[in-house]
Amino acid sequence: MEKLNFRLTAARSAGGSRAQAIVGVVASGNLEVLLERASPADTCTIDIATAAHGFGAVWDAVVRDFVARRPAGGLRISINDGGARPDTVALRLAQGVRKIEEPER
Amino acid sequence: MTLDDILAGLFPNGHDIEAIGSIVAGRAILPDGGLIHLLGITRGRPLGANEAIVLAGRVIDIVKSGDRAPILVLVDSASQRMSKRDELLGLSEYLSHLAKALLMAEAEGHRTVGLLYGGSAAGAFIATALATATLVALPGAHPAVMDLPSMARVTKLSIDVLKAKAEATPVFAPGLDNMVQTGGIHVVWDETSPLAPQLAAVLERPAGQDDRGRLGAERGGRRKSAEIADRVVALAAVAQRGAQHG
């Protein structure tokens, strides 16, 4: 497994009050994304474990795009990747933020 | 040791056993005069619906007798029978039924001891040996979940690679030592010593909880099972108390 870590400055922090959210499943072409409120409000950390080696530059582009577009501040994001395509990764990250911002029942 | 040698070694006072195909059933008198029931699947045969229902029926007869005598389950089997017919007929229910019969016999006061003396695999192993309260083995026994060549095919790894990985962990490869280390087998008997006292020692163990997770932790083969199970129990209890107090 290849491990990758990113620590990025986030312009906006994630809203809502849920402590954590999880989306996705670790399967071929899929990934799970665990989001926790464990970073400073202006920071987003992303830790990735991936079965597909050598795609560091692609991950870099996807996570930077995510942090630029979405309210990712304050989040510690942990990913177990089963070899997902970049657009699936982007989708899960967006789904994850939406989920953690959901009002609690 | 052949089955005859094993039975002669276990029961110096003699034993009485009949074979129904690959199934054996009978009884023996222990050195202290007590009765012990004998059941088994032998000759490395697969365990199918027809065999499982016969064995289960015998267990039920024993429980109905109310004699609370222990049951020794002798195991030298292949895996479950792999056939269209057995699955069509619902093999899972037959194997579960046999396991339930053994589990309930123990609960009804019949100490159940499994003796793995040959092979056993997968569904057959679960329905017989692993359904007894205390599982012991003789050297030379060879339990397996799946044979290594089949595992290699399914995992798409070479046998050599699998063998190399098996050196590092007892958690997946077939073999008696691995099943001991992971806590599935309580003790491997010494075949060079009299067997009857070794059986007596097992029968003297008090009936209790399923301690295989604890054994696996102590022996290092399963370091997480008992801990995770215990933590779930503890968390559920705390949550319950929290809910009660509002």
Place this chain on the structure above:
Amino acid sequence: MTQVAANNVSLSWYEASARQRIDALVDAGSFCEYIGPELREISPHLSIFDLPEQFDDGIVVGRGRLEGSPVLVAAQEGRFMGGAFGEVHGAKLTGLLRAARALRQDVLILFDTGGVRLQEANAGELAIAEIMRAVIELRRTGLSVVGLIGGRAGCYGGGSLIAGTCSRLIVSEQGRISVSGPEVIETNRGIEEFDSRDRALVWRTMGGKHRYLIGGADTFVDDEALAFRQAAIDALKIKRGCDTTVLEAEQNRLERRLQRFGEAEDAVDIWQTLGIDAPTEIPALPTDAFLRAAKRRENADDAR
């Protein structure tokens, strides 16, 4: 991905994830997870094989409510390692069943499993045995363990043996229950014995409709979370025993099954013997029509 805000939104059980199933099954907002993904209790063994881990090791366990009544729930994620039992995965279910005994609560097991995880085969197999024992010990105190089967991985191998210890089984057409999988039978016995690529054969032999008809499952539902929820509510209403009377009744029904159907070559022969009209039509029948046709099924009430 439909957001289920209350228990009234349609969701395919087959397509859903373990977490989506729990969400749709229990009363809204009532689920509290034990050893959740944030604790990262992953498999200690998959890294040896350079395989990816999942934070919950492929099973979600916890407590929820069904129409207000508390119940413990376990849901397997069939898409992670085929929903197979590994050391941690199995231990979470073992612990839940033991917790149920201490708390005096019923348990729902949402099966979605290919059996034992080969990379942790011995641990997986021992987990199956420990779970079966824990189910019976729980049932003997008068509590229920209800299995729900309708996921992509089916209920195979050791999972099917656990299912056989449950007090009730709820199955959809998509569900399959079998000890050996189609490929394993074909590999071991040849394609003449079982053609694993013949999907119709697989479903006739192991699928939900056949299991329901021969008494291998107790309730047949649509591939719909609300249907599974209602069936679970109904299943938990009736207390079922787990004693020698029940064991004997099961012995009788299983002996009778061998006598009645032991010579059958195919499921259609069995359905014919059951007295079902137009047995070859069974696979194509929608649920309502199937349930009407299934009136002559074998049942396992008080004999499971």
